[in-house]
Amino acid sequence: MTVNFDEVVKLAEQLEPDEQDLLIYRLRVQQAHTRGHQPPQAEREAEHIPDEWAVKRGSEFVEYYRSPTREELIEDLENMVAAGTFKQPESLYGKYANPAVPDMTEEEFHAQMHALATEWEQELDDLDADTD
Numbered sequence: 001m002t003v004n005f006d007e008v009v010k011l012a013e014q015l016e017p018d019e020q021d022l023l024i025y026r027l028r029v030q031q032a033h034t035r036g037h038q039p040p041q042a043e044r045e046a047e048h049i050p051d052e053w054a055v056k057r058g059s060e061f062v063e064y065y066r067s068p069t070r071e072e073l074i075e076d077l078e079n080m081v082a083a084g085t086f087k088q089p090e091s092l093y094g095k096y097a098n099p100a101v102p103d104m105t106e107e108e109f110h111a112q113m114h115a116l117a118t119e120w121e122q123e124l125d126d127l128d129a130d131t132d
Contacts, residue, residue, distance in 0.1 A: 012023060068076070080086035104112070 012020060081088050
């Protein structure tokens with residue numbers, strides 16, 4: 001049986017969005033395997049941590065790397081400093097703090113942000129009305 005591209009697209013459009021994502025993912029995996037970009041099985045199993053979000057989202061790229069956690073990044077830095085491959089970085093904590101900024105509560109901050117956003121939206125509405 002021979003199927004052309006347009007027929008495949010029409011069939012794929014009938015799938016649920018999650019199934020479309022899974023189809024895209026499977027095609028990318030097959031494409032990577034065909035092109036020889038797939039890492040060895042042991043590496044894939046060690047690096048690939050499946051999660052529900054990634055499976056539902058699908059992927060435009062096949063990546064067996066997952067984003068490191070904050071703790072993993074800190075541990076990596078500490079290991080590099082201990083090994084001497086990286087010197088201890090200067091802390092930026094408080095370096096750019098502005099002491100002139102008034103103290104405000106979270107509610108005051110959100111109220112101020114809301115007022116700024118409302119003003120900005122009004123200016124955009126006025127600009128849009130001027131162009132009509």
